[in-house]
Amino acid sequence: MSNNLCCLLYGPGKARFENREIPPIEDPHDILVRISYVGVCGSDAHFWTHGGVMRMVSDEKPLVMGHEASGIVHSVGKAVTSVVPGDRVAIEPGFSCRRCKQCKAGKYNLCAEMKFAADPPDNHGTLAKFFRTPEDFVYKVPDSVSLEEAVLVEPLSVAVHGARLAGLAPGHTVLVQGSGTIGLLAAATAKAFGAKEVFVSDINQTKLDFASDFVGCQTFMPDLKASPQVEAARMKKELELGEGVDIVLECTGVESSVQTGIYASGPGGVVVQIGLGKPDLTLPVLNMCEKETVFKTAWRYAPGDYEVALSLLSSGRLSVKSLISTIVPFEKATQAWEMTKNGQGIKNLIRGVEDD
Numbered sequence: 001m002s003n004n005l006c007c008l009l010y011g012p013g014k015a016r017f018e019n020r021e022i023p024p025i026e027d028p029h030d031i032l033v034r035i036s037y038v039g040v041c042g043s044d045a046h047f048w049t050h051g052g053v054m055r056m057v058s059d060e061k062p063l064v065m066g067h068e069a070s071g072i073v074h075s076v077g078k079a080v081t082s083v084v085p086g087d088r089v090a091i092e093p094g095f096s097c098r099r100c101k102q103c104k105a106g107k108y109n110l111c112a113e114m115k116f117a118a119d120p121p122d123n124h125g126t127l128a129k130f131f132r133t134p135e136d137f138v139y140k141v142p143d144s145v146s147l148e149e150a151v152l153v154e155p156l157s158v159a160v161h162g163a164r165l166a167g168l169a170p171g172h173t174v175l176v177q178g179s180g181t182i183g184l185l186a187a188a189t190a191k192a193f194g195a196k197e198v199f200v201s202d203i204n205q206t207k208l209d210f211a212s213d214f215v216g217c218q219t220f221m222p223d224l225k226a227s228p229q230v231e232a233a234r235m236k237k238e239l240e241l242g243e244g245v246d247i248v249l250e251c252t253g254v255e256s257s258v259q260t261g262i263y264a265s266g267p268g269g270v271v272v273q274i275g276l277g278k279p280d281l282t283l284p285v286l287n288m289c290e291k292e293t294v295f296k297t298a299w300r301y302a303p304g305d306y307e308v309a310l311s312l313l314s315s316g317r318l319s320v321k322s323l324i325s326t327i328v329p330f331e332k333a334t335q336a337w338e339m340t341k342n343g344q345g346i347k348n349l350i351r352g353v354e355d356d
Helices: 042-050 153-166 181-192 205-215 228-238 255-264 285-291 305-315 330-341
Strands: 004-011 014-020 030-039 068-076 088-091 130-134 138-140 173-177 197-201 218-220 245-250 265-273 294-297 324-328 347-351
Touching: 004 330, 014 330, 030 088, 042 330, 068 130, 068 153, 088 153, 138 305, 153 181, 153 245, 153 265, 153 305, 173 181, 173 255, 181 197, 181 205, 181 245, 197 205, 197 255, 205 218, 228 255, 245 255, 255 265, 255 285, 265 285, 324 330, 330 347
Parallel strands: 173 197, 173 245, 197 218, 245 265, 265 294, 324 347
Antiparallel strands: 004 014, 030 068, 030 130, 030 347, 068 088, 088 138
């Protein structure tokens, strides 16, 4: 039945709203979710501007956008036991094969057959009236968490994954590089995990001011004209970091920021690369060897991250309400992409399709 209004991207700056088929429940473990809200990510703005990242959309292969989403279960397959129609859920937007070596090792985020929402050419996203998903990739939302807030479980899970990779524990000192949505959530997660002190670095003073209020942390603005080594030394002095921080959560992907974070880490420190930048980065390997720096990379989220993220929200140890800047109607989705592209707001949401 063609009653599934979707927002499709056909190329840079080319979006259309079309009624498509409602995805049928084919597998007994499938569920159909009526989408309530979709969040706008920096990657959405990049798609809107450039038509893709590694793989591009086209007139022949348009793509339903969106991967941060919450909604209400509409219908379920006959084998589904974890949710029932009417349940409020957060959607984990990547479905692994569950059979390969990585999946069986509990690293399904590294599955070569991963089908991630809004990934060209064939994996359509959540910016639709209805979205089909396997039941094991949805999570019931506690009554204390709104469906608007539930959208942010996806980026929060990215931050949780980075913190867990770092082994972040009470007493650690943590530097977060970048105060965009992921950086803010990484800093808040560090606090919720019991970090002794959290520091946030960014080149935008407005973002730093927000981070200071949101997280309750000290901030640092680097001088882009100075070398990363010099800036790290200044950071250690001004923030009284001693030999350096225990953990760095790098959320920018910018080479100079990555290097500054490594120089600012202390002996035996852990640096987790969360932000994505250019394909090849130069690292100060000698400095890392001298300190036995542990450098890890993070890719989305893995088993347990969504549960931890929801626990942080439901317990009140972390709040995302103040990050939600605007909510636009479904038919104005491109305005939300444009706002995010222009740096307006922190997290812009798109409301799901409303009945006439």
